[in-house]
Amino acid sequence: MENSTPLSYKGAGVDIEAGDEASSRAFMAARSTYRPEIIEKSGVVLFDARFQNYRHPMLIGGSDGVGTKLKIAFMTGRHNTVGIDLVAMCVNDLIRRGAEPLVFLPYFATGKLNTEVAEQVSEGVAEGCRRANCSIVGGETAEMPGFYAPGEYDMAGSCFGVVENDGIITGESIQPGDIILGLASSGLHSNGYSLARRAILPHYALEDTPSELNGQSLASALLEPTRIYVKSVLAVLKTGAVINGLAHITGSGFRKLYKIIPKELSARIDSESWTIPPIFKLIQAAGNVEQAEMFNTFNMGIGFAAVVPASDATAISALFAQHGEIAYQIGVIEKR
């Protein structure tokens, strides 16, 4: 029972030095995201948890991935934006509860580690965290021979934030007559890519610039990073504006909005109240996708929603606009 050549871990496909190098580069990128609460002690990254601006701080966490949007990164070799998407998916989920994202941990797994690709990904994660004012405090780079196709990888992110105990937004206070404000998305964000690829790829190459996209390539439209709503939403909340509910519009389209609405109420969305961006129309036409399926799968141009009292809707819209968002009045809450 002897092999002629001794086996080794590197021979089995795992390169510890490459892993250390990737971790070290990721650590450098992470430092650019540090909030003032961060302290490093002998390489240990710590977050001061005295929360002196909070009377009764509650931690809230969430995990997410980027999904099959990654396939577009693989096909184009552009890996510096999907990290932004990863952060966006996690932090946009936290702010819908009224929480301030604080700390982020990325996980990156691939079959054979390419340190250039891993570095591009890390830089995207760091850029996302800077946009979200959230600190990278660790993370993991895993080399898993035989798990991923050559050149492919998966990513996951975890984020924790803090919220004042009596400031948690659950949707419970939503009333009939409340107005639904929709904040413009930057594109598909990170959802619906399995369908989008099936619709588009039989008809287009990713470098194509179809006239519908006004000079933008499909690759660029499909890789547009998910908008991060952290700074605008937290700024609006800080004004004391009455927000009865917040929803992060993701994978199953507007279902995330319906989930926060009390059972006896429903949301009437007027899909004519905003302009559906051309990328969605292109996908719909290319794939012959039914309108209902489009709304069940994609954000259709609205990435985040706020439910507010009708009397405040115009003022809160203006506040969102002041903080850089395009806000539409997209619907109203009704009794069932």
Place this chain on the structure above:
Amino acid sequence: MENSTPLSYKGAGVDIEAGDEASSRAFMAARSTYRPEIIEKSGVVLFDARFQNYRHPMLIGGSDGVGTKLKIAFMTGRHNTVGIDLVAMCVNDLIRRGAEPLVFLPYFATGKLNTEVAEQVSEGVAEGCRRANCSIVGGETAEMPGFYAPGEYDMAGSCFGVVENDGIITGESIQPGDIILGLASSGLHSNGYSLARRAILPHYALEDTPSELNGQSLASALLEPTRIYVKSVLAVLKTGAVINGLAHITGSGFRKLYKIIPKELSARIDSESWTIPPIFKLIQAAGNVEQAEMFNTFNMGIGFAAVVPASDATAISALFAQHGEIAYQIGVIEKR
């Protein structure tokens, strides 16, 4: 540019209902892990962050995966233990800083969601969290068509814990003459599986019960969950015992121990001071793996290490034993 049949998201390989079902089962398992600090408000899981038992609480986080140990779960169809490994990898990393693990977020990604498999995995994660006294406060189940081979998946976990600012263990106080205590591992834990599989699989079937394993099957030996050292390590720290350094012995064997030792010092490990478990000897023989490579890849029977003053070594060993660990004096710290 019309397809004859309209495309749909489900047709594209993503089943939202199956995802919801898996999430719902995972949520039930998560509830069995709740610490008293957890509050659920309208389905939102929150962790009370007042930390009233801490003078200056610091948060510390870490992410990890299970690596290619998952391949053994795929080959055997036993998915209820790898979740324990996932938690173990994360929480054992936190306690080496003296931190108490508090909250955990799992990520599970697969090509086509099998709710039975996902449920087994979730139950393992919950069991790991109960062993670590750590609460599952969220998580993500991702269906990613085309990313994973049929029947395969990947997992990642993230954990945050709390540590008293002046109680953080960095290894800086390690002195020449300090004794290294090694705590017995339960087997391979979650590292070295790429090499282990290459060594073993050409020669054995996983259901084989080689005489070296005293009746245990290879499948069972290889799937033995990673030991979770949280309760014993925190109990020993709570006694006020002087611990100068703690190391979680993982992927690169004892390198994790060397990393915490001040540069001017080194560790002399006596590999005859404990009994190397038979699974490691079997891997070494089957794969004709050199001894140095074995120690660079596997934990070789020691899953966690504590560096303590020589005068306290016997007493601290006894404390670990009282809390269920097998502790060996495996080495000594020396000047370089």
